[in-house]
Amino acid sequence: MTAALAVQRVHKSFGATEVLRGVDLSIEPGERHALIGPNGAGKSTLFNLIAGGGRPSAGRIELFGVDITRLGPAAVNRRGLARSFQNTSVFAGLSVFDNLRCAALFAERGRGSRWRRWTHARAASTRAEQVLDAVGLGARAQVLAGTLSYAEQRALDLGLALAGGAHTLLLDEPTAGMNRAEAARAIELIRSATAGRTLLMVEHDMDAVFGLADRISVLVEGRVIATGTPAAIRSHAAVRAAYLGDGFER
Known part of the structure; x- marks a missing residue:
């Protein structure tokens, strides 16, 4: 193999x-x-x-x-291959949903000809909605990413990698800065979202x-x-x- x-x-x-x-x-x-x-x-x-x-x-x-x-x-x-960093790298002034949609659009942009842009945009929105649920941020879709808690921003970081369609993920200290309860939840989220x-x-x-x-x-x-x-x-x-x-x- x-x-x-x-x-x-x-x-x-x-x-x-x-x-x-x-x-x-x-x-x-x-x-x-x-x-x-x-x-x-x-x-x-x-x-x-x-x-x-x-x-x-x-x-x-x-x-x-x-x-x-x-x-x-x-x-x-x-x-x-997608990488997360020790410091969160979200777009603070965009909503959670728009952060994920941007990542999905980046992955879609090289696929097909220009006349298919509308189809790609729709696919990116669908992908963003799926990832929202996968990383536990469905109820926070329209919240500005900069107002999320630290643990939620790390979950969004993971979501950005998933929305881009990565099959291989590099996670750099995904529980850094979290208390024990937050770290335990983060690990369970990583386990389920990266299956x-x-x-x-x-x-x-x-x-x-x-x-x-x-x-x-x-x-x-x-x-x-x-x-x-x-x-x-x-x-x-x-x-x-x-x-x-x-x-x-x-």
């Missing part, structure tokens, strides 16, 4: 500073995969490279077997990681030191020493 996302021997240096040192990562279609590690390990840099926000110094990145190593963010997005899609998530909340991920990779000093199921990562001696700590189970 072709991997949904394959990172092959990726290096990234900024001047004399080597941030990524030969990262290998393979994520299967439909898999929920978490990337964890201490601050400064290179997680955000790797996310940026996968999403087209930079170029590796060496190595290759593939999306369902297609080389995307040198594509920019818009080209990567059109191939079905059938491929997910790569960077997250520091270990309850979220171990409650959602099918597999986990641990990045330390620019290298993946372990990949495995949550149970395997919990008991991995090198992971405990580098990141989780011996008291993690307690």
Whole structure:
């Protein structure tokens, strides 16, 4: 089976500073995969490279077997990969519905000839309505996005990726800044809304990681030191020493 996302021997240096040192990562279609590690390990840099926000110094990145190593963010997005950021990226002055409709229209705009614009606009509106319910914002459709709570804005961020039709999602700390109850609700929302899609998530909340991920990779000093199921990562001696700590189970 072709991997949904394959990172092959990726290096990234900024001047004399080597941030990524030969990262290998393979994520299967439909898999929920978490990337964890201490601050400064290179997680955000790797996310940026996968999403087209930079170029590796060496190595290759593939999306369902297609080389995307040198594509920019818009080209990567059109191939079905969407990224959320640690800070919300919604259009504050537009309604929730119009935010989602914009994302759907962007996905539709390259399909067909100009005379089909009206059909595409209608399809985008239908798609936005479907995503509203999927991310639990149906009752907030006409509210300005800038007035939503932080947790609701993160749900809208997820909705923007879904409205664009992405089959592969990169979520950067989706529960950051949330209390325990909000984080638990966010994880359940991600679980239900992304069913059938491929997910790569960077997250520091270990309850979220171990409650959602099918597999986990641990990045330390620019290298993946372990990949495995949550149970395997919990008991991995090198992971405990580098990141989780011996008291993690307690």
